[in-house]
Amino acid sequence: MWDPTTYLRYGDERSRPFHDLLARVPAARPRAVVDLGCGPGNLTATLAARWPDSRVAGLDSSPEMVAQATATATAPGVSFAVGDVRHWRPEPDVDVVVSNAVLQWVPGHRELLTRWARELPTGAWLAVQVPGNFDAPSHRALREVAGRPAWRADVAPLLRRPPADDTAVGYADLLTGAGCVVDAWETTYVHLLPAPADADHPVLSWLEGTALRPVRAALDAAGWSDFRAELGVRLAEAYPVRHAQVHFPFRRVFFVARIGARAEENL
Template identity: 55%
Template structure:
């Protein structure tokens, strides 16, 4: 079931979403790549950082969402461009030197099976780097999918996309079997959310993990679902001395292609 992404809602936490991207990029040792591709570029704000790091490279951002690519296109330049594409079917005209994917592969079912083709798209000695959320056992997601499984919501949510990811060791093993030299790790960020927002965790997840669920519901049930979900999130993420803190585990993988 297709869903529509909202660039404005996604960019509400642009700084927080940029941190893991920068941490991922810091471990990519490419010096002067010619071709750099960002799979799942979203609104393009992070893809633009690739063009800043490697100003002589041709940088291409790809995303399956026309809404996201439309916003990203506002950043286009002589060496930075964007296009709509499904990463599962995408293939470059020639191998790329750096292939980056930030918080995207978790939406691809069985994305481990996709890794051989992604590595094959990278030139010898090039880099394949990605980051995926690893927080699907946290209250934000457990509450979401628990509520979605109950009537009257469940009848409308069959087949709705549900993200998933693996531990770092799983990705390391899969890429090492392909001959890559792999650096894999995880980090849990503690995001202190906006104290002026009465439902900051809902605001965060409604732009990402909860969006397909919310979009699939009819208007009357969407409002009811949102009220129930907000109440559950407020109980799970109470206001503490620092405010509302969202713990967010992320998994990072940087592979050097042989």
């Protein structure tokens, strides 16, 4: 179960990659825009502001997120629905598809990307951002704690594995092979997270909004408290507090693909 409030605890840091991704999509007047994995809808609203004449739709697998998005939606013509991105298929007028920090949750999403490249209309834009931090100290600490005897059976199998294409080069190669012209890049953001003395370590709080969700769901209250405490110690060692803040590097992978554009170039 997703908790919109927990997820938005670091809303500014989580939204910056979305804006950097959209800055590289030059679509002028798309007929329809779809936000796959729209979360609480706050970023979907920016799509409606950029393309006010377009039909904008958000899709998310979490009923809690969609309820939040629907309750707070103010832009006219924006709709939200519960759905699985693995089953989504584009309507003929979808000219822009955005997927921000979603596909890392979907095993085997290479096949999804190539299918979307086949099914989207020629000239459409596919814009994707995925975290590339699976080898960061935060995730190494999470795997180490999950591998302890007390939690190995219940928790370790729940942790996400790195995507097969965890580089901009890998995604560029995949979609170029699908006939797209691709703009791909990587960025490491250094988030400066406030670390109040009377609060949890900020990287622990960050992970509670994403990677720790399945762990919390699998453990009872006592088990979660123990797991959280041990992980917190390891995170404090990996990310020391300096000047009342923590430097939290976060690598992300981006790619923007123009559907069918390679074939057009070769005409």
